[in-house]
Amino acid sequence: MGENAITMNKKNIQFLLIWMLVTACTSNAQMTVTPIIAPSQISAPTDTPIPTVAATPIPTDFIPPAELITSGDWLRPNVALTFDVCQDPQYPAGYDSALVDVLTRYDIPATFFLGGDWMRTHPEETKALASNPKFELDNHSWSHPDFTQLSDEEIAQQIEMTEELLLQITGRHSRFFRPPFGFYNDLTLKSVSQHGLYTVTWDSISGDPDPNFDAATIFAEVKRTVRNGSIVIMHANGRGWHTAEALPAIIEYLQARGYTLVTVSQLLEIK
Numbered sequence: 034m035g036e037n038a039i040t041m042n043k044k045n046i047q048f049l050l051i052w053m054l055v056t057a058c059t060s061n062a063q064m065t066v067t068p069i070i071a072p073s074q075i076s077a078p079t080d081t082p083i084p085t086v087a088a089t090p091i092p093t094d095f096i097p098p099a100e101l102i103t104s105g106d107w108l109r110p111n112v113a114l115t116f117d118v119c120q121d122p123q124y125p126a127g128y129d130s131a132l133v134d135v136l137t138r139y140d141i142p143a144t145f146f147l148g149g150d151w152m153r154t155h156p157e158e159t160k161a162l163a164s165n166p167k168f169e170l171d172n173h174s175w176s177h178p179d180f181t182q183l184s185d186e187e188i189a190q191q192i193e194m195t196e197e198l199l200l201q202i203t204g205r206h207s208r209f210f211r212p213p214f215g216f217y218n219d220l221t222l223k224s225v226s227q228h229g230l231y232t233v234t235w236d237s238i239s240g241d242p243d244p245n246f247d248a249a250t251i252f253a254e255v256k257r258t259v260r261n262g263s264i265v266i267m268h269a270n271g272r273g274w275h276t277a278e279a280l281p282a283i284i285e286y287l288q289a290r291g292y293t294l295v296t297v298s299q300l301l302e303i304k
Contacts, residue, residue, distance in 0.1 A: 058119040058126065058148070058177045058213070058270070099226035101217060104236040105262035105300035112259060112292045113300040114141065114283075115235065116269040116276075117211065118155075118162075119148035119177045126151060127271030128158040133165075135280045142167040144297040146211040149175035149195030151270060156202050163203035169296040171207040172196055172230060180212045180221045188224040196228070209233045209297055233297060235266040239283075241273035248278035255283050264297065 105111055114136075120126035136143050145162055147170055152159045162168050174180070174191045183191070192210065200206060210230040212221055217232060225232045237258040240246045246254070255265055265283075267276050287294060298304065 058117070058121055058124070058272070095229055097226050097229065097231045099219075099222040100232070101222060102231055102233045102264075102301065104260075104264055107260065107262045110261050110292050111295050111300050112237075112262075112287055113144055113264045113295055113297045114267065115144045115146060115211075115264055115297060116267050116273075117146050117148075117173055118151055118268070118270045119146070119173050119213070120151045120154070120270060122150045122176050125154055128155055129269045129271050129273060129277055130158075131277040132269050132273070132280060133162070135277055135284075136168075137165065139281070139284050140167065141284055141294050142169070142296045142299065143294075144169040144171060144209070145269065146171050146173035146209075147195070147199065148173045148177055149191075149198050150177075152195070152198050152202060159199075159202045163205065167296075169208075169298055170199060170203060170205065171209040171211065171233075171297070172199065173211050174213050177213040179214060179216050181216050181218045185220060185224055188221060189228070192225065192228050192230070208303060231301070231303065233264065235264040236260075237263040237265040239265060239267045239273070239276065239279070241267050241276045241279070244274045246275065248275045248282070251275055251279035252282045252286070255279075256286060259287065259292075261292075262300065264300065 105113070116132070118126075118128070145168060147159065147162075159170075163170060172192060172195050175194045176191070178187075178191065180188060180191075196206060208231065210225045210228075210232055211234060212225075212232065215234045217234075222232055237260070238254060239251045240254045241251050259265060267273050267280075269276070284294070
């Protein structure tokens with residue numbers, strides 16, 4: 034294969050990945066699922082009122098490095114399963130309780146990156162996630178914008194409003210921030226750091242936002258991309274179309290291969 038063909042193939046793969054991440058929080062397409070373990074339960078947004086959320090500066094006495102983290106130690110057989118739970122306010126998303134049930138049944142630690150607007154419409158689901166001591170909850174912005182197009186003030190508002198609502202609902206702060214779509218620039222990294230958070234993306238993709246990816250394809254993608262120290266990205270907002278079906282096979286495969294499943298903070302050894 035020639036150099037031009039390889040370059041074009043990489044560009045096509047990058048475009049496909051970006052498209053899948055965009056649709057994960059903005060698509061209003063109908064979900065079609067063929068359950069294997071149990072019927073997938075995708076809850077709709079609730080009407081539970083939430084107090085007015087203001088952008089409140091996050092108190093911090095620690096400023097982490099202004100750098101991007103995509104994985105943990107490649108020499109240790111640890112893997113972090115992470116799940117984005119986000120929505121564009123114009124396209125409300127759901128909650129994949131079947132996926133959470135799988136994690137609970139297998140007693141698996143997991144990290145959820147929560148969008149502020151999603152928490153606003155899913156306060157009870159947010160509390161349910163917080164009630165599991167093996168689940169870690171982190172910041173995924175308020176309305177899922179492209180952070181490379183925002184000013185420092187707009188970035189701060191996105192982070193602080195989400196952090197304030199997370200604190201109101203769960204009583205806890207996050208340690209990590211995942212930029213929407215994985216898009217970031219130097220300003221993003223600096224602002225996130227100044228808020229006392231680490232910027233974390235991923236190095237292992239599942240492709241689960243693509244409705245054409247069935248459970249077997251999602252499983253195959255994780256097998257293809259996972260390695261020691263991997264951070265795997267999936268979705269728990271109802272737009273990981275077949276994630277709940279694929280998850281048991283993913284968990285069993287990783288454990289059989291000798292991987293230890295951990296949260297992001299455990300993977301990076303950050304308390």
